[in-house]
Amino acid sequence: MAILLPKFSIMEKIPFFGDAISSTARAVQYIFDQNLLTIFYPIETDPAHPTLYPWLMAACWKFFGRSLLVSHLYAYFWYLFLIFIFYKTAKLFIVDKADVNKTLLLFIAMPTALSMSAMMLNTTAVMAFFLLAIYSLLTKNNKWFLVSTILMMLTHMQAPFFLLALAATDFFLSMKEKSFIVWFKERFVFYVLPFVVLVAWLTLHYLHTGWLVLSPNYSDADKLNGFSQYAKSLLLMAWRLVDFGMITFYIIFIYALFKKLGDKKLQQVWLILAIVICGLMAIFLENTIGHRYFLVLGLMMIIIVMNVLQYFAPRQKNILYVLLLLSLVFGNFLYYPGKTIGDGNLVYLGYFNLAKTIKNDFSDTTVFYSYAPIANPSQLMYLNDEGLKTERINGQNLDSIPAIIQSNLNAEFSESDKQYLAQHFYGKSYTKGAVYVNVFLNPKFYKKPEGWKLREPSRFENLMIEMKSKIKN
DSSP: OOOOOOOOHHHHTSOOOTHHIIIIIHHHHHHHHTTTOOOOOOGGGOOOOOOHHHHHHHHHHHHHOSSHHHHHHHHHHHHHHHHHHHHHHHHHHOOOHHHHHHHHHHHHHOHHHHHHHHOOOHHHHHHHHHHHHHHHHHTTOHHHHHHHHHHHHTTOTTHHHHHHHHHHHHHHHHTTTSOHHHHHHHHHHHHHHHHHHHHHHHHHHHHHHSOOSSOTTOGGGSSOOOHHHHHHHHHHHHHHHHTTTTHHHHHHHHHHHHHTOSOHHHHHHHHHHHHHHHHHHHHHOSSOOOGGGGHHHHHHHHHHHHHHHTTSOHHHHHHHHHHHHHHHHHHTTOOOTTSOOOSSSGGGGHHHHHHHHHHHHSOTTOEEEEOTTTOSOHHHHTSSSOSOEEEEOTTOOGGGOSEEEEETTOSSOOHHHHHHHHHHSEEEEEEETTEEEEEEEOTTTOOOOTTOOOOOOOHHHHHHHHHHHHHHO
16 A cells, blocks of 8 residues: 655656656556566667666555655655765865865756756666765775675666776776786676676566667667767767866866866876766767766766865855856756757756647647657656647658647757648747747648747757758768
């Protein structure tokens, strides 16, 4: 029997969305329906992640009830755990307690971290375990290092990249005192055990689904990148690192490297982790390179810069700190016209009010066709029928579909698709902040509604769209 929790409207207005559907909600619902007797995703939507995170959320549903409130409280536990590990790590390199608290404030203001606090996503857990492993490596706590790396492997398929980056860092920290052979003998068990856990999961997964690692269900993970795409992916990752207000941190970081300021060991650890992680991820990832994948690198950069500021005069230090804080605060509202809105900051939240307005403007039987992240069932987003009725387009001819939603949250509509819809369908734009949603009705199925009008993209937005297209091609 579930323990009923009181309603908390703010949390219940933010549904599962984007990758939280594919990585969390589908698995949680399936495991919940199977009474916790499975550890797998539905086969037809399996992204291959280990299911520790969704299994535990499904257990919370069984105990406290199936609701967005329970889901958010569960996710917030992992967010607080990440804050705790960040705080412990910051204390290793920042002497003054007031400065540690200021560092914590930068964490809270960081757009990607703030965005993840609203998302019920397994990435928060794997980042917490990854940062715990780094902390344990720096403090030479072998027990917690082993625990964190094993749990990392049970949480997310990006964990192997992090494990290899940790191994490279571990060896670097020891290379002045030990040869590779000696280091390997001493540290072998701390990397082979997490690797065995990974192999065990992959074996079980293969027996269940018939495939390994490269998911047939998601097009961005079904092949390896060629050299050209590899280079593009690396450049995109570099942009992800400095985006949403983080560029000010990297400017100070580069200055510190040239001036030889700050903790050299910490800076070297960051560089090794960044090079290995980005170098490995670029082999596989093409379009879906999210800011959140590099969250720990961003959090470590905050600690690095705050460590460097200790070497500045008080007045300079305070000015730079205010600049850093404002940079992050403004990053929470940053949007590039013509760019697909992701989950790197909270700008995407504007969509939910627009979806509610659209639902009120149409009958409950209207089905809208779209792509991710919009085309997801309400039962997986809101855990009820309150959301829009949506279906995925799935290669259908656009002229055969009655109603279509296109937004700057969608990445899969081509420019020719957008032009076709604007020219041949009746269109109306709904906007809130940086988010817009275009509703298109097919003249074959609907009469022209009165007063409908599409938004006009600005010249700058069209320029950005054209530039983005040239870079991709």
